[in-house]
Amino acid sequence: MSKYKMRITNWGNYPAVHAEICFPETVNALRTEVLRQERLIARGNGKCYGDAALGTCMLSTLKLNKLLDFDRVNGIVHCESGILLAELLEHIVPAGWFFHVTPGIKNITVGGAIASDVHGKNHPEKGCFSNWLLSFELMRADGEILCCSKTENASLFWQTCGGMGWTGIILSAKFQLMPVSGMYMQQRTVRAENLDAVFEAFQTVENWPYAAAWIDCLAKEQRSGRGVVYFARHLETERNPTVPLAYPFAKVRNIPFFAPSGLLNRFTIRAHNYLLFNKAATGEQQIDVDRYFYPLDRMRNWNRLYGRRGFIQYQFCLPEENSLHGIRELLKIIRHSPDLPFLSVLKRHGDPAPEAVHSFPIRGYSLALDFPRTATVFSLVEKLDALVWGLGGKIYLTKDACSSAKMGRIDPTGFGEAKFHSLLKERLLKN
Ligand SMILES: Cc1cc2nc3c(=O)[nH]c(=O)nc-3n(C[C@H](O)[C@H](O)[C@H](O)COP(=O)(O)OP(=O)(O)OC[C@H]3O[C@@H](n4cnc5c(N)ncnc54)[C@H](O)[C@@H]3O)c2cc1C
Structure with a gap:
């Protein structure tokens, strides 16, 4: 080894x-x-x-990455936990299957998807990864291997989904896939002039199971929270089942060096936001699944753009009734701070499964914000934590680097094994 x-x-x-x-x-x-x-x-x-x-x-x-079995008729995968979603795509897509739930990155392992109980842009309809998880094998601290499912060792199953690796090592997993007829999405892009319009778009547009928005966190006054909302659905096509589908793996570019810190500053972020808002191609387009689900995977090592000091992602979720005014308040705090986010993604979430006690999403909206790591960003996070906590929200532990314990609404003393x-x-x- x-x-x-x-x-x-x-x-x-x-x-x-x-x-x-x-x-x-x-x-x-x-x-x-x-x-x-x-x-x-x-x-x-x-x-x-x-x-x-x-x-x-x-x-x-990462070396336990075998596909153990693939039931092409019923769309059930059985794999070791270290296999990447990207590796699985090569096996499942030709047979006409895709993931019910996928995060915005395909270079993650199945074990990581379970331990963070990841969500995608279709949470109101499909829930988290655990919704489609049939079972997994877990090695405990004494070396014993337990099979966990929604009926067998059910409590351990739910403690492990979103349990951040604290219950043991997930060795293998079985989960259900979704049939697809092609590799294209129909995308509808809506430019929204302020945060109210962004929320209205999320709430009024129907029959688009996928939705996510980019928000301009610097825009002020009537334009505060303006953004671009991207809706999508799988494009249904006539498919000859004897012809395998091909996953449209894109050419990947690489960021070879760490950028000088300070590259992402008020000026460059403002210019980036201006372009994202004004150059968004509104209306409907067809777009391949790779471009739709995994746009960031097209640039290897994009995290180097933040320089050697790195960056933090602050992702929080607020209950529905507090989401609009909460995010409005939060944007005000950010605009008055020296730290500005380069990337910001807003998603809507539905009701969590009642047993999924450690999953991040609650019914409402989540916003993910990437901040370069500076000397002042931690005091900004403290202010954001206070607001999010006061509004009954929580943060996503898989993104967290500095928030206080209560923010994940998880008690680290309460479960898991000391090892x-x-x-x-x-x-x-x-x-
Ligand atoms: C560009 C980008 C976009 C993203 N978009 C989304 C998104 O849309 N939705 C979303 O939910 N998440 C998103 N994420 C977060 C990512 O999906 C999760 O952090 C995921 O857990 C990472 O998987 P990993 O294999 O890299 O695990 P790691 O990062 O290595 O580990 C993550 C956690 O899982 C635990 N873990 C990993 N493997 C095992 C195992 N075999 N047994 C037990 N515990 C294990 C680790 O201990 C750790 O607590 C995104 C991340 C990036 C970089």
């Missing part, structure tokens, strides 16, 4: 650890490591932003 001591960060490049990471290739090797270490945390592809997949000792699942311990858990236990 390969093992290294190295500097490791997650996607935000903050914080960094100098620690041991091992790459078991078999379940037996993985068990030996689990039994040997006093503390460790599972790590998928490190695409969470903050400190969730970091620890003094990390166990990578499975990450920086995130340590930080939440401290504050």
